[in-house]
Amino acid sequence: MTRPQPRPGIDEIKPYVPGSAVTGFDGPVYKLASNESALGPSPKAMEAYEAAAGKLHIYPDGSARVLREALAARYGLAPELIVCGAGSDEILQLLCKAYLGPGDNIVMSRHGFSVYHILAQGCGASTKFAEEKNLTADVDALLAQVDENTRILFIANPNNPTGTAISGEELARLREGLREDVLLVVDAAYAEYMDWVDYDEGTSLVRAAIGTGAENTVMTRTFSKIYGLGGLRLGWAYCPPSIAEVLNKVRGPFNVSLSAIEAGVAAVSDDEFVDDNRDHNRRERARVTQRLRGLGFEVGDSHGNFVLAKGRGDAPVEDVTALIEFLKTRGVTVRQMGGYFLPDYVRISIGSTEANDVCLNAISEFASQ
Template sequence: MTAPNRPQPQPGILDIAPYLPGKSGKPGSKAIKLSANESPLGASPKALAAMVEAASHLEIYPEGSSRVLREALGEVHGVDPARIVCGNGSDDLLHLLAQTYLGEGDEAVMNRYGFSVYPIITKAAGASIVMVDEDDYRADVDALLGAVTPRTKVVWLANPNNPTGTYLTSAEVARLHAGLRPDILLVIDSAYAEYVTAADYSVGLDLVGAHDNVVMVRTFSKMGLAAARIGWMVGPDHVVDAINRIRGPFNVNLPAQMAGAAAARDVAFTAELRRHNAHWREWLTTALSGNRMRVIPSQANFVMVLFDSPETAARAFETLADAGYIVREIGPSYGIPQALRISIGSEAAMRAVADVLGSMDLGK
């Protein structure tokens, strides 16, 4: 057998479809970006001030365990900081969980329209992803449990889910967990928890505190710090120990640690984000529910709009782009070509999007 003439990636790596981020406007354009679920109110002023202060000390290494950030998170969320791991965005932590708990011959289970990073990190660890059909764009607990086999090692659950915005109640998540073997890790990805207004929702800390096979993952990206790349995870001691053994020793930079700590404690800013989002999410849902559009009820900071065909969705995307509003096409990444995902933005942006789509002749 002839040796290759250049380094070769591990088997399966080149079979992985790369992550496709939301589009932005062309360089120099004034297009409004509503494709990445970013904060419409920017970042907490306290977080910005903390980042500026930390930027005057760029010559020093950050504290390796993100102690200041973990202590702030523990204080605000009532969690022992020793059970928190911070990362370079929640994607960093999800990758580490896959690397730690999945390997060749293993399987991970997810709902079909779950976060598109899950298949990437599962396959990168050498495992197989099992996608389970949903019930009207909502995770189906019975179907997820029915997909579990002796090879299953991880269940990925985004709650609320991206890109659909749907969620499982705390009782449903508890039922999902109760049906899993104790050696299966349930990963509850609560990236959009700050925007949930449903009374029957739980971020997952109750399950984490009571069981040895549940972790909860969160992010600061939807709270105005997407550029800083800050994620955090709460888990049982044995999971925290395993992740800390392989994570990068300085995986959260110093300005991010300081900004994250300040943002966590700025509960007034977080509450204002939630209030703004709840109002305009409901308003946009009502405004777009008609003219041959269906809006899936959302608990996140976006809505998913279904059109009667992929062609109509593509025409709606182009019409919005021509008007200066970039939304997310989710056919390529998620297999829902007849849908668009629209981030909740400013009042002006929401009214403009509604006007543009409301005036389209979607019957053609």
Template structure:
């Protein structure tokens, strides 16, 4: 039997959500950060119309999609790369710019796939402390080593839901050497766009990449469409590693149609924020801590890892699945994707029952 590369053998598998409900209980999943609302009807219609063209390969250059993204965000389509989800682009960046003897850096409780992508390239993954579960630019600057090549910052963050302002990202970039790439992952960016702090202009510095996704605010998680704005010098190297037909034809036209219905997307973000904030208020009323979130999920902090595990077991016994966060260094936390209002009320009610039963929070 041929052995794997040592650095691959040493890796832990990426943790997938457990979605197996107990016997007799319907699954209510708050695990995946999917939109509770289907995509725009325009997107669904566009995807259906592409069914008759499945014998043809998709456009490997994503021409129409890049033009549509550029129009919405007022950015240069020539600098846009599309991926099979933003994970596709994160993985390609790691393979293109990291290897043995290199390191990537991220906040302590960063999106776990940053670690997976880094280790799969044979590089070291370092972390910097956070400030109140929020990325800390000063701590990241202090943690840069001689071999640091990429800094990953999700903003807003996953699993915390917190964010740092544009000014701190600019300060971080200015403090870094030119040969250190800053990757700003804005998979949840649409939920914070109302703050009017875009960072696409930072890509002009030639060592910064900004990523986004259609999976969250646009409700197209199943279509697997991510994209990013890249400096020209980086674009060519990343594209060498992409599958040339990475985004299906149906997904491309669905994403274009979703972009053309900005009203629907903004309604989704507003509806999500309303349900999220009501849920967080309910959680606070129970004596639990729910972080302020700029995403479609809420992070709930318990008194101890044991309390979080106990609450999780109680919820799961009723078919309600939140996502434990031990893999992100937060064993005392559960992350709840925002679902329909009735389901969120059920989750809050079950947590109240758990507190009454256990006598703790």
């Protein structure tokens, strides 16, 4: 029998696995597996979303102009260089679709966001992984992996799932060390949680790339994390003119929904909610980290809305696996990191104070067995 066949490489893709859900548990469930907003969605965004209900029969503005203008005003950017998408994931997908093909490769850090590798495979390209230092991206190792077939270098800063970050100086050194025909994509999904003085979410690098004429740097951002709009799928990129033009050619004509646009515009102005969410995350992340360390888990300092903990003892993989199954019996889901070459680690999102209490008490109960 003959049947339509996908292009080479598609069959080898291992699909992205989202955070698991608890089934068959009779009680409250606390999902700490997907790095979602601990305080729910932005109140202003919810109000705008509800107000949009009477307009759902209308096609959205295909250019998302009002959202681009709101973002430009908020961050001091040029609105014509902003491209919006159905989550930053769509922006990443469009970049791969536009700039990758069979025989090409991407470069990323060993424990970087797994979606980069999946998207490259979907375009027939391969992935070269650069080893990290202390679970942190290594600029020299990344540059050493670049070869004549490299078309894109991805870096998440801060990184998911490690929670580590590199300084603005190191990020600039990475861009300066790339050939002009290699696209640097700075994924700043967790930028709002950063409190370093020497941190660059990528804006200055895009401007530098425009200034040199290379136009080889893109910054991507999301509304899924601190704004709490993961369910709406909304993200954006700041690009040099030539790349913005390409993305607008390959994206769908109405790729961002009307409700997402209006909720996004409202969220951008919700500074009080962002401050509250950031403060909550900083406070609770420190508490969760300290408690886990006290229970014998190795936990690094995280700059995201999650922590990464290593299993204990001589069999850390088995310890993490058993912990995850135990937590499910208490209504809590967390995420094992085997898909990130870290099978002996578990990632725990920072949730509400109640969710964190339930999770920590359950881990304490597990550790005492």
